[in-house]
Amino acid sequence: MTNHWIDYQHSDVIMAIGVNTAENHPMSMRWIERARAKGARLISVDPRLTRTAAVADIWLPLRPGTDIALLGGLINYALENDLFHREYVVHYTNASYILRADYAFSDGVFSGLEGGKYNTQSWQYELDDEGRPLQDPTLQHPRCVFQVLKKHYSRYDRDTVCKITGCNPADFDKVAATYCATGKPGKAGNILYAMGITQSTHGTQNVRAIAILQLLLGNIGIPGGGVNAQRGEANVQGSTDMAMLFHLLPGYLNMPQAKDHATLADYLAKETPASGYWSNKPKFFISLLKAWWGDAATADNEYCYHWLPKLDGRNRSHMAIFDAMQQGEIRGMFVWGQNPAVGGPNAEYERKALEKLDWMVAVDIFETETASFWRRPGVNPTDIKTEVFLLPAAASYEKEGTVSNSGRWIQWRYQAVAPPGQAKSDLWIADKLYKAIRAAYQQDGVFPDPIVNLHWNYGGEGEEEPDIEQVALEINGYDADGRPLRDFTLLRDDGATACGCWIYSGYYNDLEDPPAKRRIREEQGIGTNPDWAFAWPLNRRILYNRCSSDPRGKPWNSQVPLIWWEDGQWRMNDVPDFGWKDILPEQSAKAPFIMLPELQARLFSPTVADGPLPEHYEPVESPVKNLLSSQQHNPVVTFLPCLGKLAVTDEYPYIGTTYRVSEHWQSGIMTRNSPWLAELAPEMFVEISTRLADSLGIANGDKVVVTTPRGQIQAVAYVTRRLKPLAVNGQMVEIVGMPWHWGYRGLFPGDSANVLTPHVGDPNTSIPEYKAFLCNIRRA
């Protein structure tokens, strides 16, 4: 999130789109209720009347996968009705930048499409003689970003949007008027999103559309505003920060590519922008190499850069890994706190792919469906050669360490109880594993250097638990004498500092009183609680906070001032996210987005793989034609070779969508093994409208079978008025809603919804399209 949970209390309007905040993030409702006590409104955009929609002031049902159409409609509404925040847009965004003359968009395709990929050259700014982008602060130039944006979204008029999304026009008007009213200076609109937005073949663009709307309405960098991703697991923010994604290193540094980054100098030259805070990248990167290889990393050996694995240009995301496994390219696998046999798309395909492994090590607190794929229903264990090891892990309360919440707050958690039996903490397992591998390489092995020279000093002799504080210190960063660094502004690119994740630097800078362990409630203030845990970066609670005040430094909302200029000096309720020392307001107003080379926010983004502006495309499996262009789906969508047959409407007429419920968590392996929770939601069910149920002769509580070309599942039908067919361009479209928490293991087993979902993904992130696919349903 740009903001944080407690900050929701300052919102005037909260729009939850592609997120079920009440069900999946119940604590959020505490702060949303605080805001509502002051008159705020909650809008829920969701195909189903969820628990969020039930308590919301406005519920807007829309067809799964059509978020860009809706958000584009809202962008158009704000622009057409002059509800956008002009002063904010002119000063803090790239609205005034003039684009190159060869930028074009026609019939759903941007200029530069070549062989299934975009060449982004024509999406760049027109530059002056000195290489600076040309600008028109009056926003009149026909090629300025503002005019291009306006023209692009003029096609998203209300009627078109409602035809695509299935929204009722009157409801659309209500949402548009309510939400776009936050464009008024001093008003705060907050957009919450989660997997309903991201799990799409245009997921990145869905998020971009949210960001554009928020920028136009002046809702970024202000209390109560923001683009707020609610992360679905307690520490998924932390694992993203720590580079659980294949293309990243910790702290959002790109993974080196073998082709482009042969040497450290190549990497730094190509990856470091000339302006913006990322110009410090060499300091972050070299400090990371120092953290990993310690004294072995020197200027002479390029800080061991050549010991880092490099990407070979192939997609190595989740779906691609299983494809490679299916091809026999992967022989062994660690599955650590993950359950792809339930959570992965096309789950039965992924289970089958596991059979190709020679060995698998599963580390989890229960025997998951993945760990037991070799004895799943319908297979004969003797046919499967994979050797499977199950290492029992400690649960979160049985070990010590931090979790990073969606608001970027890194909070220390202490061990409450010892793990049962032979269960061990992840750190213990990783430590012993490393030491065993190192011992093996010390004997013999190909290219042992990166392994045997790893800087690994966390104690943990023999059976002992390693010292997690040493890990924390490494992540925080330390100087040549091993003293913790105050923060990342002290990092150096000459090997004098080490730091395991630059954005975390400062969270553990005092070994006696580390900020991540602090628990001091704010006595008075606006809820930033600076002494409660540590928010990366630099304990900053709201990102881009220069935008909370006008260019002269006067807060847009003086009731909740964040950082403002008063009596000739900066006053602050947060850590500034801009250069402020000895810098006057007007000057700092020119650079409120320090992470971007432009230093201003991008309404138009020249770097996104599938276009500089979000455009509506149908999900890869959709029951209708794209009404906006003849480009049916995202032209650069990630298709995986294993995809197989896509569903067609004749055989699979209904939209399938997956989601979670309050009572279960992710693949359900923890909650289905917890009797108190399983009692509340004991069986796999699917939700269908009364109309669909009537037409198929399905009664509430009947057993049904849901099918797609990938497979079929059984479930109990929940016939409900909470899910209504939507009128899409005159055609009634039915939706089959299904939670994805069940699998064949645990106390309360059931079929997995992901047996049905396809292997297609977003071109930027390869996230699978779980939220909109085609299916059929019948009585069992």
Place this chain on the structure above:
Amino acid sequence: MANIVLIDTRKCMACRGCQVACKDWNQLPAGVTKFRGTYTNPLTLQPHTWTHLVFTETDQGRWLFAKYACMHCTDAACVEVCPLGAVRRLKNGTVWHDADKCAGCGLCVEQCPFNVPRINKFTRVMGKCTGCAERTMNGLQPACVATCPSGALEYGERKELLAKARARVEELQEQGFDQACLYGETEMGGLGRVYILTRPPAEYGLPENPQPAASAWFWRAAKGPLRKLASLTLVSGAMFSLLRWRAERIQGKRGDQKAV
């Protein structure tokens, strides 16, 4: 001084944290349930489920949520009828049930207008919400209140919370909930669980004008002598089997969802 729990259904998002917190604090076992075409589960209160969330889909397409448990009535029918004094009203308003004294006779089951008490057929003991008296007598909130994330549940002094509740109803009416109302202010002499509702009580399945069953007068009158009888061990054996027989009859009659 009587305390109550104020339940603001407008703020309740049906997370069921309260339902689980109750089981956790009171260490009640889980039942083996089925999905029966509604999120409500178990469908009714059980000997080991003392509170549950009731999800109601209305014809107008609304989805209403209300936490349901013993109401801790001021004029509690169960207290009136219990021949063994196993149910009594504590000073802070809690209707407390003493399992050690309970014979599982089921008189309370029949009398309660809210269909709350349940007899555990194995232990022969009635089970219902105890109001977490052991917590509230020691300065803590009931477990359900302490866990509620959204602030839908509040525990406190009856007068104060009623004033707050009235203001809240007015506020909701101003917001367009023209049917917003209070429930529990006067029912059964005043309930220890007061609801702020946005729709008429019947839509949540709450009885419009709750009354103890008609035979309550008999038990009220008979209670004194019966109690004396029960204390005579000889007689009490016979009494117990009589009461047990009644309990079985009631269980058969109610046909609640089976949970093991």
